[in-house]
Amino acid sequence: MATETTDAIIRATGRSLCEHGYADLTMQRIAEESAVTTAAIHYHFETKEELLNAFLDDLIDRFEREVVVDASDPRAHLTAVLDAVFAADPDDEFPVALMELKAQAPYHETYRQRFVALDERLRSVIETAVEDGIEAGHFEACEPAVVARFVTTAINGGHVRMVALGEAPADTRRVVEAYLDAELGWRPEATA
């Protein structure tokens, strides 16, 4: 399924979603964003929902690649996760587009399934890094599943705060790092 054409369509879907918003996302606009005809888009994706499912699947794949780092260092692993989720520029339209899709989840079970999968993946990566860190003696004893849920909820909150309030992701990152420091004795690398 992942051919050059479908990849081009998926990337154009993301750009169109950012530019026009969910309500005004059409096959025609996606065709204009890509070098692909609407007929070719319809050949690969029957509906707007199928297109957005592919877009979300691609997002999950990219998240997986970003958080795969040398698991022998749980601190580096947690840092990689925080880098991945707090990377967005507040002026970037992608977080806004993603928030719009999240608001559609109650009406599209297929989107919801993908957001649930992404959430489970995020919590699992954090939980594993915390477990590994405790086992290796880097972190203080705690309940990794509780820490993972807490951090994930704060990450979700940071996403809304960036979109609704225009707040810098770094503000939420500091909140999360203070929490991890209190729970795990985990200090992020000092920055200048």
Add this chain to the structure above:
Amino acid sequence: MATETTDAIIRATGRSLCEHGYADLTMQRIAEESAVTTAAIHYHFETKEELLNAFLDDLIDRFEREVVVDASDPRAHLTAVLDAVFAADPDDEFPVALMELKAQAPYHETYRQRFVALDERLRSVIETAVEDGIEAGHFEACEPAVVARFVTTAINGGHVRMVALGEAPADTRRVVEAYLDAELGWRPEATA
């Protein structure tokens, strides 16, 4: 400004937003939801943005009323705040409508101003309750502003989780209560 007519229009705006979503919200639909003509709506509110500003102002007013409780008991105060923010039913469409408006904030400075005001109010109420509780010897010493930011971020996260994942608000409330317990030695009233 707050007359019976404008109140009726504002309530109809909320219902229409829940029913049709932001993109399909029109003066006509709001008129159908209320006993007010589109001409009368236009007389009071020139644009959809003005209508939604009034809707958000009303939301802030209602939040204020819900969190005003006897401030002599900081525990009851915190409980009232948590009751107010975690009251939603996951099947309720209001949180979805609110999430849609939050996703519009980057394009509507007037919405953003109101979300910022609501956020500041929420953080201030929590911060004051924590300060009062420390002063009265109910809570352990901590940084009230840090606790308030943390709890507010988690509340924001709980809102997304309810909408995007269909998760019960009670799940986030437990996360917040565990955090408050760890920070303040604050145990919510035991429930059966």
